Amino acid sequence: MRFRLTDDQRALREGVRELLARCFGREALRAAVRAPGRLDRTLWRTLGEAGFFALRLPEADGGVGLGLPEAVLAFEEAGRALLPGPLVATHLAAGGVPGAARGETVVAAVDGELAEWLDAADVVRGDASGAVPLRSVDPLTPLHRLPGTAAPDPVAGLPAPVAAAPDPVAVLLTAAEQLGTAGRVCELAVQHARAREQFGRPIGAFQAVQHLCADLLVRVETARAAVYAAAVTADPADIAAARLLADEAAVRGARDCLQVHGGMGFTWEADVHLHLKRAWVRERRAGGGTQSEELLAAALAD
Amino acid sequence: MDLSYTPEEEEFRARLREWLAKALPILPARPSPDDWPGRRAYDLGWQRMLYDAGYAGVHWDASPTLRLIFLEETERAGAPYVGANFVGLLHAGPTIAAEGTAEQRARWLPPILRGEQVWCQGFSEPDAGSDLASLRTRARRDGDAYVVTGSKIWTSHAEVADRCELLVRTDPDAPRHRGITWLAMPMDADGITVRPLRTLAGSAEFAEMFLDEVRVPVADRVGEENDGWRVTMVTLSFERGTAFVGEVVACRRVLGELARAARGDGRWDDPALRRRLGRLDAEFRALWRLTQWNVSAAEASGGVPGVGGSVFKLRYSHARQELYDTAAEVLGPGALDLDRPWVLDRLSSLSYTIAAGTSQIQRSIVAERILGLPRGR
């Protein structure tokens, strides 16, 4: 058992981080926030050329020929950088939809009652009829609402209709993005706690702040072990577990990071809210955490 | 990232399984929790069986991965816990192996491995808990012995122990971390009074220990005089690093039992309960992976487990409490019946966020030593 990153995996992670710093740095991020709904096609092609979408395609088919663990590392970096666009849908379409692998075709997918990036997409997978745009809480993710199945009647207590089982790989890559957000907000919180002074000392010397930061790290490291292991086993139950841990690490992490930032954390200018809002979007994907909890519970009772 | 085991590791697992299948059926019946001499004999007897089969030293000389496999398989098979051997095998033993002299290793380690001696831990005092370095039990040098006076508290297994890893103050004038010494006190020395304390679970798991002019030979000191704090840090890293592996496996088994019990009596129809169980399953799956991650890191660094154990301990101790709170939900009114399964476990789970460093102390360790935040107070 060598449950750690190999040298190649480390190099891949560094490579993706550098690429994203170059083509989607802070300037680009804030520019994207100012132009909501617009997908940067140049960036998309750059990602395609770098192999982001073709990562798991066999080399014989023009892909990079790597596996799920490598894809997870790349998506973790995408999450860290708040990279916008239908990344998971396009990655999954590589090899199936012409041009997706090279970043020439933007592929979006309908996911239950929601769909991300419908208007910007060249190809939409799933039935998008009746989709209505909504005013997305996340400035970096345009959303449509679909009619979907009728909502369950809470009074009659009818069970929610069970959606078709989501693609486990989509769930795992989403968890990897959440892990990226979780790690990033932990760093941001710690940086701020070291730099900001009140009462004549860095706020990071106050135990209440220290303990918020410690819990941030504990959630990141626990989620990381779960997400990486699920990438190795590709077992649907492991993936369900990974998504629950990663959602928690991202959403609660972003909130605690906001708290550590004080008033600054409540501003549009700080990036914290972008992480929180994106984490909220991602946690709704593929049936949400409920689906994963029920999947694990069912396996337990067997 | 590789979660597979080498052929040698798989072979170790297979042989261990085979041995467990033969060894467990011939174990004597488990003594009652209040029968201390019985518990001592049972725990030592199990250690002796491990010794005869060649597994006694697995906590010390096997690779971290083999240790993981050992703890996983013994728990899976329902083998006894370390019990009264805890301090000897996981605490004092590794500390002596790392810091003791050749003579001390030869004198103390074989009896621990052969299941002949029980050790206990005399660190905490009435006025020195989280702030361990403020301990006041005094040791004065008199010829070839230290003369020790003071009191210790929460000493687990003190009643049946042969030796005690004891922290004493040898230099009251030095800065507090520099005047502490680590001694291995023989429990049959004159001047030791042990008074059992009853835990909230009803049993006497730990005790108060009063020391009145107890003579401890200088030859029983581990490390230099006044260098005991550094030795203690080695001891605590073992306690936080490796102690809980088997328990994660046990918790996952309990979770399955809970789900099947709920299914049996209709509570399973409650989606809130199902989801709570599903989330706990995710939690313990993740804790198992975190264990494997930490073991691989230890394997790569080849050293003593580090502060990373604090991350695990924090998350695990809270998860364990949530597990048994969920058990109470499954039990319904039965949660108030001490004769039902899981009810005593729920009570004992309350100690997990306190013993071996409280959750608050662990968070401060994570914040200052891992995240590098400025020292708080």
Ligand SMILES: Cc1cc2nc3c(=O)[nH]c(=O)nc-3n(C[C@H](O)[C@H](O)[C@H](O)COP(=O)(O)OP(=O)(O)OC[C@H]3O[C@@H](n4cnc5c(N)ncnc54)[C@H](O)[C@@H]3O)c2cc1C
């Ligand atoms: C079941 C069990 C077995 C044990 N076995 C042993 C044993 O065998 N040998 C041994 O030596 N000891 C043993 N202990 C003792 C254990 O290590 C101590 O109980 C523990 O370190 C806490 O010390 P305390 O009880 O004095 O609590 P205190 O230190 O008084 O803490 C009380 C509360 O104050 C908080 N607190 C204290 N300081 C700070 C701070 N700086 N910042 C924030 N919060 C703080 C704590 O988190 C806690 O919530 C055992 C304890 C238990 C429960």
